[in-house]
Amino acid sequence: MRLLVFVLFLLLVAPLAGCLEVLEPVTANEDGECSILEPGRSSDGVLRLLTYDISAFSEEMLDGFTNQTGYEIEMIRTEDSGGILEQLLQTQQAQQADLAVGLDNTYLQTALNFCLLQPHEANVSGLSPTALEPYDGPLAVPFDRGDVCLNYDESRVDGTNRTVPTSLWNLTEPQWAGLTAFPSPVTSSPGRAFMVATVDYFDNDEDNTTDAFDWWRAMANNGATFTSGWTEAYEIHYSGGYGAWVDGHLGDAAMTVSYCHSPGVEAFYSENWTKSTSLTLERSTFHQVEYAGVINGGTETEAANAFISYLLSDEVNRNMPENNLMQSVLINATWPETSGFAHHTDTPTLNAQISNERIADEMEAWISEWSEATQ
Amino acid sequence: MSIEWKTRFAGVPLTHWLAVVFVIGLGLFPVSLALMRLWSVTGITPLGALTTVHEQPGAMEAFRFSLIQASVSSALTVVIGLPLAWAFGRYQWRNIRLKRALLFLPFVTPPVVAAVGFLALISPGGVLYNLGLDLRGETGVFGWISSATGWPHPGHFTALVVAHVWFNLSLMIRFVEPVVAQLDPTWEEQLSLLPAGRTRWGRFKHLWFPVLGPATLVAATYTFFFSFTSFALVKWLTPSSNTLESLLGEMGGTAGIAGYRTEISLAVLAIATFQMLLMFVMLILAGRFERRHSQVLAMHHEAMNRERHGPASRRWAWFVNGTVILLLAPLISVVLASFQVRTVGASGLASEWTLEGWRRAWKGDFSTVPVMEALSNSLSYAFITLVVALPLGYAVASSLVTLRQRGHQRAAGILDSLCMLPLSMSAVMVGLGMVAGILRWFPGMFSFPYLPVVPHVMLVLPFVIRLMVPAIERIDPVYAEQASLLPMGKMAFWWHSRGSFLVVPATMAASLCLAFSMGEFGATFLVVRVGSWDSLSILVDQVASRPKFDPYVFPTAMALATILMVVTLLVLSINERARAWRSRHEI
Numbered sequence: 025m026r027l028l029v030f031v032l033f034l035l036l037v038a039p040l041a042g043c044l045e046v047l048e049p050v051t052a053n054e055d056g057e058c059s060i061l062e063p064g065r066s067s068d069g070v071l072r073l074l075t076y077d078i079s080a081f082s083e084e085m086l087d088g089f090t091n092q093t094g095y096e097i098e099m100i101r102t103e104d105s106g107g108i109l110e111q112l113l114q115t116q117q118a119q120q121a122d123l124a125v126g127l128d129n130t131y132l133q134t135a136l137n138f139c140l141l142q143p144h145e146a147n148v149s150g151l152s153p154t155a156l157e158p159y160d161g162p163l164a165v166p167f168d169r170g171d172v173c174l175n176y177d178e179s180r181v182d183g184t185n186r187t188v189p190t191s192l193w194n195l196t197e198p199q200w201a202g203l204t205a206f207p208s209p210v211t212s213s214p215g216r217a218f219m220v221a222t223v224d225y226f227d228n229d230e231d232n233t234t235d236a237f238d239w240w241r242a243m244a245n246n247g248a249t250f251t252s253g254w255t256e257a258y259e260i261h262y263s264g265g266y267g268a269w270v271d272g273h274l275g276d277a278a279m280t281v282s283y284c285h286s287p288g289v290e291a292f293y294s295e296n297w298t299k300s301t302s303l304t305l306e307r308s309t310f311h312q313v314e315y316a317g318v319i320n321g322g323t324e325t326e327a328a329n330a331f332i333s334y335l336l337s338d339e340v341n342r343n344m345p346e347n348n349l350m351q352s353v354l355i356n357a358t359w360p361e362t363s364g365f366a367h368h369t370d371t372p373t374l375n376a377q378i379s380n381e382r383i384a385d386e387m388e389a390w391i392s393e394w395s396e397a398t399q
Numbered sequence: 400m401s402i403e404w405k406t407r408f409a410g411v412p413l414t415h416w417l418a419v420v421f422v423i424g425l426g427l428f429p430v431s432l433a434l435m436r437l438w439s440v441t442g443i444t445p446l447g448a449l450t451t452v453h454e455q456p457g458a459m460e461a462f463r464f465s466l467i468q469a470s471v472s473s474a475l476t477v478v479i480g481l482p483l484a485w486a487f488g489r490y491q492w493r494n495i496r497l498k499r500a501l502l503f504l505p506f507v508t509p510p511v512v513a514a515v516g517f518l519a520l521i522s523p524g525g526v527l528y529n530l531g532l533d534l535r536g537e538t539g540v541f542g543w544i545s546s547a548t549g550w551p552h553p554g555h556f557t558a559l560v561v562a563h564v565w566f567n568l569s570l571m572i573r574f575v576e577p578v579v580a581q582l583d584p585t586w587e588e589q590l591s592l593l594p595a596g597r598t599r600w601g602r603f604k605h606l607w608f609p610v611l612g613p614a615t616l617v618a619a620t621y622t623f624f625f626s627f628t629s630f631a632l633v634k635w636l637t638p639s640s641n642t643l644e645s646l647l648g649e650m651g652g653t654a655g656i657a658g659y660r661t662e663i664s665l666a667v668l669a670i671a672t673f674q675m676l677l678m679f680v681m682l683i684l685a686g687r688f689e690r691r692h693s694q695v696l697a698m699h700h701e702a703m704n705r706e707r708h709g710p711a712s713r714r715w716a717w718f719v720n721g722t723v724i725l726l727l728a729p730l731i732s733v734v735l736a737s738f739q740v741r742t743v744g745a746s747g748l749a750s751e752w753t754l755e756g757w758r759r760a761w762k763g764d765f766s767t768v769p770v771m772e773a774l775s776n777s778l779s780y781a782f783i784t785l786v787v788a789l790p791l792g793y794a795v796a797s798s799l800v801t802l803r804q805r806g807h808q809r810a811a812g813i814l815d816s817l818c819m820l821p822l823s824m825s826a827v828m829v830g831l832g833m834v835a836g837i838l839r840w841f842p843g844m845f846s847f848p849y850l851p852v853v854p855h856v857m858l859v860l861p862f863v864i865r866l867m868v869p870a871i872e873r874i875d876p877v878y879a880e881q882a883s884l885l886p887m888g889k890m891a892f893w894w895h896s897r898g899s900f901l902v903v904p905a906t907m908a909a910s911l912c913l914a915f916s917m918g919e920f921g922a923t924f925l926v927v928r929v930g931s932w933d934s935l936s937i938l939v940d941q942v943a944s945r946p947k948f949d950p951y952v953f954p955t956a957m958a959l960a961t962i963l964m965v966v967t968l969l970v971l972s973i974n975e976r977a978r979a980w981r982s983r984h985e986i
Contacts, residue, residue, distance in 0.1 A: 049656070049657050049658050049659070051658075077941055077944070077945060083763060101941070102652070103652070106652070106653075107652055110652045110653055110656065111652075113656040113659055114655065114656060114834055115834070134659070138658075138659075210649075210650075211649050211650075249639075251638070252634075252649045254946075255944065255946065256634075256638060258946075259946075259947065260638055261638075266947055266948055266950075267947075269741045269950075270947060270953070271515065271518035271519045271522040271525070271736075272514075272515075272518030272521075272522055272535060272635060272636075273522065274535065274536070274638070289948045290948060292948075293948050293949055293950060349946070349948065388660065388662075392662070395456055399456060
């Protein structure tokens with residue numbers, strides 16, 4: 025019996041010897057430079073995209089790229105922008121993808137600090153300066169953008185039952201008790217972007233005795249709902265959006281976090297009708313830019329660069345609003361006029377002004393404080 | 400201990416020993432890798448992390464919720480499932496293969512589809528809502544319960560428990576029905592003649608409880624595990640509560656990365672270790688109970704038994720047929736949803752009948768693989784899972800039975816518990832272990848198109864073993880003794896002394912393998928790294944998870960879910976024919 029146990033133990037444990045060695049991530053040197061890593065796989069002429077479920081990548085669009093360049097495409101999907109970063113970090117020693125598409129500006133700097141991207145060869149001269157504002161270096165190219173902001177249900181915030189907030193502190197008042205839903209910055213990209221906006225908002229308000237996390241604490245005490253993702257907050261809890269027509273909708277929240285153009289998208293799909301609108305208080309909105317970047321350790325770098333150029337081409341990028349529900353990054357790009365898309369889309373007067381470097385440096389501390397405040 | 404090193408050790412052939420080692424290794428490998436990865440990243444041992452579990456945000460609330468809802472779900476599943484399995488196994492039924500496949504369908508429905516089906520029933524306009532049971536908005540009786548007791552969400556909790564019962568009833572059928580169907584009817588007849596068996600209670604106490612107890616406990620144990628580790632149903636039906644698994648699911652992707660969000664790695668290490676220990680202890684206890692109460696039973700042919708008992712009484716017919724119809728209700732709502740699209744305008748909500756969802760599902764005009772490709776992937780995974788898991792499971796089960804019969808109870812107990820390990824693991828840990836392990840040793844495996852088969856085999860093996868062990872134990876050794884007297888080859892001997900008695904449980908196990916693989920989502924999602932390998936269940940989730948500004952997203956997802964359900968039903972029906980074959984070919 026003892027022999028049996030011993031033999032089994034040896035068989036099972038032997039292959040695990042050496043597992044305790046830490047897989048140290050590759051990081052930039054003191055000058056902020058990264059070395060180019062060895063490809064994680066052998067070349068097979070197939071471009072592998074690491075992305076979330078971007079609806080702009082229709083079969084037609086991907087076929088167009090294959091016909092133009094001869095490269096086949098395979099997708100590796102994660103749930104969202106944060107998932108792309110985490111996948112890149114998990115597989116840094118043997119990258120399986122060639123191009124990351126969908127990292128946003130709240131995650132980009134962390135990706136750069138960990139040397140996850142390598143220089144691209146795309147021509148960015150046709151891109152809007154606003155899109156290049158958060159980052160205009162050689163390691164990532166913006167391909168779409170949008171402003172994250174609060175959305176509210178106009179039928180419930182009608183000036184009689186509830187007034188339109190003129191300060192985020194208004195949301196901590198009894199009239200808003202239990203009526204707000206926020207995606208968690210721990211697990212959601214829009215949630216993270218909005219939390220960053222609140223940091224800047226309260227850094228620049230007149231009251232120096234309180235900060236963003238005092239506000240989040242007050243919101244939690246006022247019955248705010250926190251969800252793991254945007255979908256749960258918008259679809260289940262928010263009463264002003266399409267969730268109202270989806271089974272399982274609760275509709276307990278009159279305000280949530282989405283994009284300033286979400287009301288426009290609602291109208292676009294509902295014959296120019298929506299009861300949702302956005303709240304664009306100065307610095308309470310966040311200009312989110314999504315990037316494509318050639319993966320450091322990727323194999324098909326030539327194909328990856330070709331795809332970036334294709335993604336930035338007029339025929340693909342100009343159609344971002346309809347195909348990916350985000351704004352194009354091209355100069356003079358506008359929202360479509362069809363079915364009230366542009367009419368119901370608001371443009372913030374002043375987005376949060378916070379650098380990518382500060383986001384990367386302080387994000388862990390902010391998330392800890394946020395978690396503590398909303399417990 | 401007799402040692403026959405040439406071909407056997409402790410009475411077990413060496414090939415079977417290899418299978419045992421392989422199965423245990425397959426279960427231990429990913430979780431060991433995941434634990435070690437988290438250990439190295441946090442610098443804290445799993446036991447050290449375990450002592451911090453109460454400090455991890457939301458962990459204790461999630462534990463309490465997991466425990467309560469899983470206990471209630473298991474109890475209710477037994478209360479409804481036991482009589483259902485008993486009646487279904489005992490009497491003659493029309494279209495029994497179809498009914499059996501329909502009863503099994505919930506178990507293989509992707510959780511996201513099940514959740515949507517239930518939401519349709521409980522939302523305004525749904526059947527339950529129209530009956531006055533507002534489980535979602537919690538008005539009416541559930542509102543009253545909430546305000547009277549201070550219980551925040553009794554409606555959500557009830558919806559979750561009902562969904563878990565719906566999901567797990569098939570386990571009761573799978574484990575209990577074969578025992579009822581094959582039990583020698585003379586036992587009951589003889590017992591009825593004795594004083595102790597004259598009353599129903601007496602027959603229950605002296606016959607049915609000891610005979611069905613182990614199988615019921617096994618089914619209840621699995622129900623508890625599945626409910627305890629429920630993820631998708633919790634996410635959709637109880638939006639204000641988490642199980643430990645859903646908490647891990649939210650944090651899992653961030654764990655195990657050196658120098659990045661180490662507090663998340665610590666939380667995952669603590670919660671996953673806690674959940675694993677808890678599940679493992681329960682598995683050991685359940686295994687002990689099963690072993691203590693399992694016994695050799697004389698077996699009879701199912702068809703003959705059913706013929707002897709005849710058709711069910713009207714009461715039983717109502718109960719069984721009614722349950723089948725009720726089980727179909729959420730699925731029917733999914734099918735209907737695939738043909739309906741919302742039209743929203745200033746005048747409010749309306750809906751129209753449309754085939755556009757089906758057209759889009761067929762064409763695959765989003766960034767997903769076409770439906771036929773996903774279907775082909777699903778069928779390939781399911782078939783390979785079956786081919787690998789069934790013989791492996793048989794070899795392990797046979798080894799465990801041999802060890803017990805030779806008096807090595809303790810060794811059998813330890814091996815049995817180790818083989819059940821995958822059940823105690825979180826999908827997050829399995830996924831993390833797969834990624835960490837594959838990355839470290841075999842990066843090329845990422846390009847292996849049948850990678851998802853690995854977790855599928857891992858997850859179905861405990862079921863196959865659990866089905867096979869009692870079935871092998873029930874075989875009377877006298878058959879082997881008699882067969883050994885006849886002039887026949889090794890294979891013929893095996894068939895007449897063992898194989899022919901295992902057709903029914905093997906069919907059950909095969910159904911489980913096929914069905915589990917077809918509907919499996921969590922582990923596949925974690926290991927599928929290339930979109931062109933997406934299975935149909937992954938495709939359903941991908942489309943269903945999209946923002947639904949575009950009203951055709953939802954009907955498209957439901958059309959895909961319908962295809963998955965129909966194909967699974969077909970596969971199970973074909974497999975069930977083996978059972979009919981067994982009944983026609985008497986030994």
